[in-house]
Amino acid sequence: MSSIRVRFAPSPTGTLHVGGARTALFNWLYARLQKGVFVLRIEDTDQERSTDASTQQILRSMQWLGLDWDEGPTEDGADSRGDHGPYFQSQRRDKYDEFAARLLQENLAYPCYCTPDELDAMRQKAKAEKRDFGYDGRCRDLSHDERKEREARGRTSVLRVRTPDEGSIRWTDIVHGDMEIAADTVEDWVAVKGDGFPTYNFAAVVDDGLMEISHVLRGDDHISNTPKQIHLFRELGFRIPKFGHMPMILGSDGKRLSKRHGAASVEEFRDENFLSAALVNYLALLGWSPGNDQEVFTVQQLTKKFSLKRLNHSAAVFDPEKLAYINAEHLKLLSDKQRLAMAWPILVDAGLAEADDGQARAKLGQVLKIMGARVSHLNDVPAYCAAYFSDDYELDAEAAAEFDDEAQAHMAKLAEAMAKVEGFDAASAEAALRALADELGLKAGQLIHPARFAVSGQKVGPSVFDVLATVGQERVVQRLRAPRRPA
Numbered sequence: 001m002s003s004i005r006v007r008f009a010p011s012p013t014g015t016l017h018v019g020g021a022r023t024a025l026f027n028w029l030y031a032r033l034q035k036g037v038f039v040l041r042i043e044d045t046d047q048e049r050s051t052d053a054s055t056q057q058i059l060r061s062m063q064w065l066g067l068d069w070d071e072g073p074t075e076d077g078a079d080s081r082g083d084h085g086p087y088f089q090s091q092r093r094d095k096y097d098e099f100a101a102r103l104l105q106e107n108l109a110y111p112c113y114c115t116p117d118e119l120d121a122m123r124q125k126a127k128a129e130k131r132d133f134g135y136d137g138r139c140r141d142l143s144h145d146e147r148k149e150r151e152a153r154g155r156t157s158v159l160r161v162r163t164p165d166e167g168s169i170r171w172t173d174i175v176h177g178d179m180e181i182a183a184d185t186v187e188d189w190v191a192v193k194g195d196g197f198p199t200y201n202f203a204a205v206v207d208d209g210l211m212e213i214s215h216v217l218r219g220d221d222h223i224s225n226t227p228k229q230i231h232l233f234r235e236l237g238f239r240i241p242k243f244g245h246m247p248m249i250l251g252s253d254g255k256r257l258s259k260r261h262g263a264a265s266v267e268e269f270r271d272e273n274f275l276s277a278a279l280v281n282y283l284a285l286l287g288w289s290p291g292n293d294q295e296v297f298t299v300q301q302l303t304k305k306f307s308l309k310r311l312n313h314s315a316a317v318f319d320p321e322k323l324a325y326i327n328a329e330h331l332k333l334l335s336d337k338q339r340l341a342m343a344w345p346i347l348v349d350a351g352l353a354e355a356d357d358g359q360a361r362a363k364l365g366q367v368l369k370i371m372g373a374r375v376s377h378l379n380d381v382p383a384y385c386a387a388y389f390s391d392d393y394e395l396d397a398e399a400a401a402e403f404d405d406e407a408q409a410h411m412a413k414l415a416e417a418m419a420k421v422e423g424f425d426a427a428s429a430e431a432a433l434r435a436l437a438d439e440l441g442l443k444a445g446q447l448i449h450p451a452r453f454a455v456s457g458q459k460v461g462p463s464v465f466d467v468l469a470t471v472g473q474e475r476v477v478q479r480l481r482a483p484r485r486p487a
Contacts, residue, residue: 004036005214008069009204011043012054015265016061018257018318019219019249022283026246027217028067029284029306039082039211040072043204044090045197052077061266064276066299071211084211089203096198099206099236100159100191108235109191111157112139113150134187135160159192161202161232169227174217174244175311181227189228205229209238217308220245244308246287247315257318273346273378275334278327286316296329328376340365343381350382352389363388366470370462387456388471391484399452399459400486407450408483410440414447415480424473426465433465454483 008024010016016024031038040062044050055077062068063075071082080087103109112135114122119135126133140162142150151157164183173179191202198206204225208216223245233240249257257264269279281297289310290297297305331339344361347353353360367388368375375384386393417432418424433451437444452464455471468476 002034002036003214004031004034005039005212006031006036006217007039007041007208007211007213009041009043010058011046012051012058013046013049014054015267016058017264017266018283021061021065021266022249022286023218023246024062024067025065025280025283026288029302030215030217030308031070032303033306037070039084039213040069040087041207041211042073042088043200044088045203047195047197050090057267064270065266065280066276089207092203092207095210096192096203096206103159103161103191107162109159109161110140110142111147112160112190113155113157114139137188140188156194158190158194160188161191161228163188163228163231169230171226171230171243174242174308175220175246175313186227186231201225201228202232205232205236205238208241209233209236212239213241215244216241217244217246220247244311247312249286250315250317252317252319274323274327275330278323278330281330282323282326286318287312296326298333324377328373331376331378332373336365336369339368342378343368346378346381347385347389352382352386360389363470370466370470372462374461393457395457395484395486396453396459399457403450403453403483403485410442410447411450411454411480411483413440414451415477418468418473418480419477421473424469426463426469429468430465451480455479457484
């Protein structure tokens with residue numbers, strides 16, 4: 001059985017965004033590739049900002065992306081499954097209290113009574129001296145009596161981890177290679193806040209240790225946390241996991257991806273009718289290289305191809321056009337049945353059909369079939385399909401400008417020819433049009449192009465004969481007799 005255990009540990013203080021989703025994906029892919037365990041842990045110790053709504057949104061987003069977890073909250077977040085739970089940090093206070101007491105007992109940590117004003121004064125002094133701020137350790141060696149005196153004055157305390165005064169902290173990063181930080185540059189950091197809740201670094205180490213996490217794969221904005229965590233793993237006797245810090249995702253302006261660049265949360269992409277498989281595919285390419293020019297991958301292909309060795313060092317740029325291209329390619333991979341199932345509710349929401357209209361649903365299947373790859377995004381469905389379900393549809397301006405009185409006279413004659421067709425289908429409609437063209441001494445194209453506009457309002461599209469057959473004889477005749485013209 002594989003010893004690989006990875007985790008995704010989001011904080012439920014907002015939506016699951018693109019960066020977090022990529023972190024989840026890379027951990028999930030590695031677990032699936034190695035036949036390991038993927039753990040979902042909710043880091044909800046921020047009592048002021050954590051919400052149940054955010055937790056539910058994270059769970060929904062993970063499920064929509066298809067990133068199933070082996071251990072963690074149940075799908076509705078009501079319970080946990082796995083042998084290392086609970087998987088909500090807010091429910092693990094007893095474990096943090098136990099390890100905090102151990103740190104104090106073994107003199108690996110100490111209570112710090114510094115007030116916010118005192119800390120701010122340290123910060124301002126560091127700024128004036130043009131150096132990075134770090135806690136100066138003034139509470140580090142307080143005697144028992146000095147601590148009691150501060151407590152008698154009503155001072156509350158936090159718990160600070162005692163960091164090494166000499167030497168260095170080293171690790172070999174999966175992405176960045178050998179890393180080394182001078183130990184005396186790592187400040188004595190807060191492990192437990194004044195309210196008794198653990199900080200991120202403390203809770204993460206305790207949980208990763210108890211959950212036997214083998215690899216910590218996360219964004220490179222966490223590199224500064226790693227020396228603190230490695231020291232604490234060592235002090236508590238836990239196995240130190242392998243760390244891999246992935247490059248940030250940037251917008252086209254070179255700044256960290258955010259709402260100003262467009263959709264940023266996973267559910268926004270879902271609501272914009274992107275395919276989840278396409279978003280997974282694109283996220284995989286943001287920080288990982290397959291080693292060749294292939295860009296379109298199914299999820300199954302990714303689980304076989306993914307490798308930590310091919311994680312990139314440089315930041316990735318989120319390109320909406322590239323995502324749109326990959327989404328279009330994934331639409332092509334869908335079966336007719338899958339494409340119809342996804343497109344139907346969009347057509348209904350657009351008011352072009354009733355949800356229980358079986359005939360309209362069957363017609364949509366026909367429309368999608370003749371449209372083929374022209375529908376490159378599910379959001380195109382209402383505009384591309386409106387003419388098949390309604391008389392209210394957009395007119396192509398260029399085609400409308402070319403539709404003159406002569407074309408309208410030809411369409412009136414074509415209407416009569418189409419009205420006489422028996423067993424109306426693409427083949428019989430084509431035969432009728434070509435016969436009329438011969439009778440009028442015209443090339444077929446002189447009837448085909450205005451017929452397309454008269455029936456669908458478009459200049460280009462699928463075979464006009466497929467269009468005629470799908471629109472239906474009655475509507476075709478009606479539109480040829482009185483085509484819509486721009487006002």
